[in-house]
Amino acid sequence: MKKFYSTLLFLILGWSGYAQVEEQPIDSTTENMIIIEGDSIFRSSIDLDEVYLFGNLKFDSYKDKLRYYILRRKTLKVYPYAKLAAERLVELNDSITKIKKRRHQKRYTKEVQKFIEDEFSAELKKLTRTEGQILVKLIYRQTGTTAFDLVKELRSGWRAFWYNTTASIFSISLKEQFHPERIHEDYQIEDILQRAFAAYRLERQESVLDYDYAQLTDKWGSTGAKQ
Helix, strand or coil, X not given: CHHXXXXXXXXXXXXXXXXXCCCCCCCCEEEEEXXXXXXXXXXXXXXXXXXXXXXXXXXXXXXXXXXXXHHHHHHHHHHHHHHHHHHHHHXXXXXXXXXXXXXXXXXXXXXXHHXXXXXXXHHXXXXXXXXXXXXXXXXXXXXXXXXXXXXXXXXXXXXXXXXXXXXXXXXCCCCCCCCCCCCHHXXXXXXHHHHHHHCCCCCCCCCCCCCCXXXXXXXXXXXXXXX
């Protein structure tokens, strides 16, 4: 089972059919013109990053509190792998487009997979079942594509079905998506990430999904209460 997680991520990191739009740098200063009684006056404004104000964590019971902190520990552990997967997909896709011959593309992909395997195999084998499922969710958060579809593009539909069946034996679905707007645990994962980003415990990588964390917080309220 441990080897399954590493095999999954190796396949995803080696997939060359997914393109992600890179964020473009934004000029932090812009000039606006104001007309006052016939005179033109320029003013400077600065675009600041969004700042979230986090409320104190509140839970309905000790059991809910314990569950949240266990989820936090696991999320903080696997997030770097999901972030790496998104980065490698972009890098691999960019590199593949510059390689004209098909056989050279395949050779390059194998070299990347070998590099990832040598670098991260030992760590990935340490993941538990729940950590593996959180990783699948976060891969969807970072790429907008399920792990099942990524494997399907790389290895054909039958191989994706086989991997999903194997994962289901251990209560893991490669088709799992990330929906913090309607699944409470997914919102808790997002809350954990946002708090970790703000505290510089994790390096921020924006999700490609379309949701607003502030609106989610208004909907769910405290992280311990389901609504």
